[in-house]
Amino acid sequence: MRLRAALFAALALAARAQNFSQRGFIETTSLFYPQDAPNDSGNVVGSALFRYEAFYKLTNLRFAAGVDARADTHQQTDREFRHIWWDRSRRRPLFAVRRLSATYTRGRLTVEAGKQLIRWGKADVLTPTDRFAPRDFLNVVDSEYLPITAARLTYGTQADTLDLIFSPRLTPSRVPLLNQRWAVLPPVPVHELDPDLPGGPQFGARWNHIGAAAEYSFSFYNGYDHLPLFRVQPNFALLRADIQRFYPQMRMYGADAAAPVGPVTLKAEAAYFTSNNPSADNYALWVLQVERQAGEWSLVAGYAGEVVAESRSAPGFSPVRGYTRAVVARAGYTLDVNRSLALEAVVRQNGKGVYAKAEYSQALGPHWRATVGAALIRGTDGDFLGKYRRNSHAILSLRYSF
């Protein structure tokens, strides 16, 4: 009894000392698809997400913890508790640890170990160097970043920082479910085999320099692509194609920079990818973008390019490469302190794929926010964006933050 009282007193004292903070939200999202898709008769998808994060700070140590709990109407979420830590499942976990890490700081050194979000790169329209940031692509055009299990060591001053990252296992990006509209299937029956997930680690290093006029960084990554390629085997006995996801070895050499040039900020990011897997391409991705905030407007526009040095045979799923050879533009307009508009457009340079999205968002008091929007997708079958042309949709989202 005394021990419990002492514990409560200690917790209360810690909270009062402002060493504890927490935040979170509950969000429901409904997507309305006016067109039918060949493999998905559903026209409305509803989902709910509860996210909670808590932080506790001691002198040189910080602890972060976060969980996600999900539900949906379209079998996109597991119906049982599993994959709570290692997020390598086909569907979204019902309950998952989003964050559980300890951070130790001493002078210029910071070490964070555990489950965490790691972001690299400076560009916004596409971030080729962002190799430790797998994403949930169940909805291809509205993805969410996934945390990974890693140890991150950061050493340096404000001007120069070295970032070293080691992750014991790959967290793959979540790809569209085959029985749902964001998977565009060939005209033959398809059967998916268990994925070939790599067991090895991944690591990377990034040096970042912040100067008076410009920032730039160089990065290196060795591990696996978090986006899959597919092995396709015709199964003549069952008159179907067996497909299996696999994640090829990948090595990346990257660089990014940002500098104000006249009335805009110019950002550039490029990465060259090689693989020892005979089925994976060797290629480079690059982005050049400008951004500007003026009055109530924020504008980002750029071009994402791709150069394939060595093309190999395996088909794959890569929204990152799918957004290249395209002009990407985003604009935000603040109507007032509670209301805003957001516009986004991606146009492939050959004109065979277009994606445009408009959203209106309004805060309703200190906790609630409602967002309505619409996304239009047009194009041809052979184009990464164009093949999702039946997936134009309207969005209605309601969030309670605490």
Add this chain to the structure above:
Amino acid sequence: MSRGLLMLAAVVAPLMAQDARQIVEESQRRGRANSQRYEGVLEVTGADGKVTRKSWVSWRLGSYGASKAVIRFTAPAEVKGVALLVINHPDRSSDQWMWTPAIARDRRIALQDRSTRFFGTDFSFEDLEERDVEQYDYKLTGEESIGGAACWRIEARPRQTKSSQYTLTRTWIRKDNYVPAQYENFVKEQPVRRLEQKDIQQTQGIWTARTLEMTDLRRKSRTVLRLEKLEYNIPLKDDEFTVQALRREQ
């Protein structure tokens, strides 16, 4: 007669300019502290009369010219954790970075973007930085009373015109305690923002305005910032004011 006035003006003008600089220097000297922390409670009133409340915690290390500051939102809930790092320089405008925890990204706020409003308040990003006295040319243009307190009225123009969105800042500094009572910022001779500093109290020997009211004269909106739990000279470390620190503090 007119030649005599011109000669008098020629002699007095530099003296007044010197006085203006000395007044500003003295004002900054009296407000100097090794560090500062406060909890800011903000009330944003739009042109339509709607009121929105926000709050942040602010830490500052150093004083005018070479200070570093972090502002981290604590409310409303949807922006909790969003933070701004400001590194002020004696010879040029500040460097600023914004941290957005939801996407785990930091973003540098470019100089040309600093006229933008800071998170829906009537403060612009530039209004959150501190400028060293050397970055302006000053002129004492008269004396006026603000809120019943006698003040010097001083005009300041940035020496590097591209370093500020404002072409002119008119400042009223109280004669009794050297605290600025009001700022009026101009763009091309048009007043665009007015900052009124009220509720002046002494905290740990430093006269400080505990209520700051910023009015956007074009939008007809205003933000009242109240400084609560204000502390000076608290122990803060230099490495708490870096982009890396923004990330690890969440």
